[in-house]
Amino acid sequence: MLNIPTQAFPAPNSQQRIGPSSQSGRNKVALKPGHSLMDWIRFSKSGKDLTGLRGRLIEVTQEELQKHNTRDDCWTCIRGMVYNVTPYMDYHPGGEEELMKAAGIDGTELFDQVHRWVNYESMLKECLVGRMATAIKGTHTFALSISVSVRKQAKRKWTSLGQPLEFHNTFLRKKDRALFYRNCVLVSKTEVNHNTHVFRLQLPRGTVRHVPVGKHVYLKALIKDTEVVRPYTPVDQTMAAASHHSSQDSDLYLMIKVYPDGVLTQHLNSLQIGDLISVSGPEGTFSLRPLRDVTHLYLLAAGTGFTPMARLIRLALQDIDTIRKTKLLFFNRQEEDVLWHRELDELAANDERFQVEYVLSVPSDGWTGRKGRVDECILKDFLSRPDVSKCYACVCGPTAFTELTIGLLKQQGFSEEELHAFQG
Numbered sequence: 001m002l003n004i005p006t007q008a009f010p011a012p013n014s015q016q017r018i019g020p021s022s023q024s025g026r027n028k029v030a031l032k033p034g035h036s037l038m039d040w041i042r043f044s045k046s047g048k049d050l051t052g053l054r055g056r057l058i059e060v061t062q063e064e065l066q067k068h069n070t071r072d073d074c075w076t077c078i079r080g081m082v083y084n085v086t087p088y089m090d091y092h093p094g095g096e097e098e099l100m101k102a103a104g105i106d107g108t109e110l111f112d113q114v115h116r117w118v119n120y121e122s123m124l125k126e127c128l129v130g131r132m133a134t135a136i137k138g139t140h141t142f143a144l145s146i147s148v149s150v151r152k153q154a155k156r157k158w159t160s161l162g163q164p165l166e167f168h169n170t171f172l173r174k175k176d177r178a179l180f181y182r183n184c185v186l187v188s189k190t191e192v193n194h195n196t197h198v199f200r201l202q203l204p205r206g207t208v209r210h211v212p213v214g215k216h217v218y219l220k221a222l223i224k225d226t227e228v229v230r231p232y233t234p235v236d237q238t239m240a241a242a243s244h245h246s247s248q249d250s251d252l253y254l255m256i257k258v259y260p261d262g263v264l265t266q267h268l269n270s271l272q273i274g275d276l277i278s279v280s281g282p283e284g285t286f287s288l289r290p291l292r293d294v295t296h297l298y299l300l301a302a303g304t305g306f307t308p309m310a311r312l313i314r315l316a317l318q319d320i321d322t323i324r325k326t327k328l329l330f331f332n333r334q335e336e337d338v339l340w341h342r343e344l345d346e347l348a349a350n351d352e353r354f355q356v357e358y359v360l361s362v363p364s365d366g367w368t369g370r371k372g373r374v375d376e377c378i379l380k381d382f383l384s385r386p387d388v389s390k391c392y393a394c395v396c397g398p399t400a401f402t403e404l405t406i407g408l409l410k411q412q413g414f415s416e417e418e419l420h421a422f423q424g
């Protein structure tokens with residue numbers, strides 16, 4: 001049974017909430033009580049007529065779309081389909097102001113800039129007004145010729161030519177392509193701490209899914225008739241050196257914290273070994289290019305924001321020769337929350353190029369390490385810029401942590417080019 005969130009998240013005065021002046025344009029707002037995703041699902045499936053068209057679908061002209069541009073009558077177009085988003089306004093985690101930016105216009109680009117992965121089709125199924133009427137202004141024709149030469153491996157007759165692959169005969173830019181999901185089998189679930197597990201997922205036979213370091217995948221599940229999608233960053237099976245486990249291993253390992261009121265994580269937690277879950281291809285903006293010639297890599301993580309750092313640490317130690325020092329500053333509430341604590345300590349003990357420091361906000365009496373939250377003083381102690389060094393910093397955690405830390409790093413002299421924030 002799903003626990004349905006009743007309170008706004010994060011709480012209105014929470015550190016995780018950021019003010020409307022934030023520059024990233026990715027603010028989450030305080031939703032009114034009774035306006036969580038589960039509340040929206042319940043409301044939209046209640047049988048109410050959410051478009052005023054009693055289920056009829058219409059062709060919408062540009063002129064018609066433009067007329068519906070107010071808070072109380074708001075239509076928007078996404079990928080050619082028009083939705084009445086008026087009833088969704090109070091349920092939108094990005095807030096009314098953001099949604100209104102797409103009022104009466106084609107909101108596809110705005111939508112994609114923030115959350116290309118959000119499953120609007122499923123969420124807004126009952127709000128569908130119809131399709132945009134298309135006026136064909138002209139056609140572009142171009143010819144493309146590709147020749148492929150193949151050699152038979154075995155000298156015998158082919159019995160079939162197989163099936164065309166997905167997107168066969170289509171030409172789409174990656175950013176315009178919908179996320180592609182595969183059904184993976186949950187093969188094991190290993191406890192990491194009191195609320196976090198590593199979920200090991202096996203791809204369908206004969207398929208490969210390489211997720212580059214720093215990229216994430218999306219998990220998708222049908223929950224109460226609505227597709228719910230959330231991003232997760234794969235980790236390796238362990239923090240130990242790559243050679244310790246099989247390079248044949250193509251399974252995905254996702255370290256996931258289960259929230260008592262989390263919609264997707266509660267679903268994941270209820271899966272049995274052998275059950276299926278949909279997993280997308282890799283996404284994300286992280287690139288290894290800026291790490292070229294870097295000598296000092298600083299990683300700042302809070303909670304499950306550790307996940308992209310796990311593979312990055314290994315990569316830095318094993319594959320990037322120029323990096324002389326990799327330092328992780330890891331923020332958590334309590335000692336029991338620290339992920340892969342022992343593994344990190346072991347790695348630091350075995351490789352002098354790696355250093356880890358923990359900061360706890362609510363430590364127990366016996367804690368002798370650092371206490372508090374991210375601030376200028378903690379960062380000053382953590383960062384060093386030796387002469388003839390090239391530094392790079394990566395940050396990952398709740399949005400407010402990430403934004404605050406990025407701001408503090410800039411105050412410490414880090415430029416945009418020397419920083420990466422992992423975000424959705």
Ligand SMILES: Cc1cc2nc3c(=O)[nH]c(=O)nc-3n(C[C@H](O)[C@H](O)[C@H](O)COP(=O)(O)OP(=O)(O)OC[C@H]3O[C@@H](n4cnc5c(N)ncnc54)[C@H](O)[C@@H]3O)c2cc1C
Nearest residue numbers: 009230231232233256257259262263264265304307423424
């Ligand atoms: C790019 C990216 C990569 C991510 N990688 C991982 C990962 O590897 N492992 C992982 O566990 N999570 C990761 N997350 C977070 C994850 O996508 C979900 O937000 C999280 O699992 C909660 O989903 P939910 O549906 O269970 O909770 P929701 O139903 O969305 O939220 C309900 C409750 O969950 C809790 N909650 C949700 N999000 C947060 C948060 N960010 N901080 C604190 N509390 C929260 C609150 O208790 C809230 O009331 C990542 C997020 C992003 C953007």
Ligand code: HEM
Nearest residue numbers: 025026027028093094098099101102107110111114118120
């Ligand atoms: C019209 C259909 C839309 C739907 C169904 C929708 C849905 C959502 C959902 C589900 C989230 C929560 C994502 C999460 O859990 O991290 C969200 C967040 C957000 N949305 Fe939308 N959205 C829509 C349109 C838009 C548009 C047009 C904009 C911008 C102009 C926008 C801006 C935002 C922002 C800024 C957030 C907060 C992002 C974050 O915290 O990372 N949304 N939206």
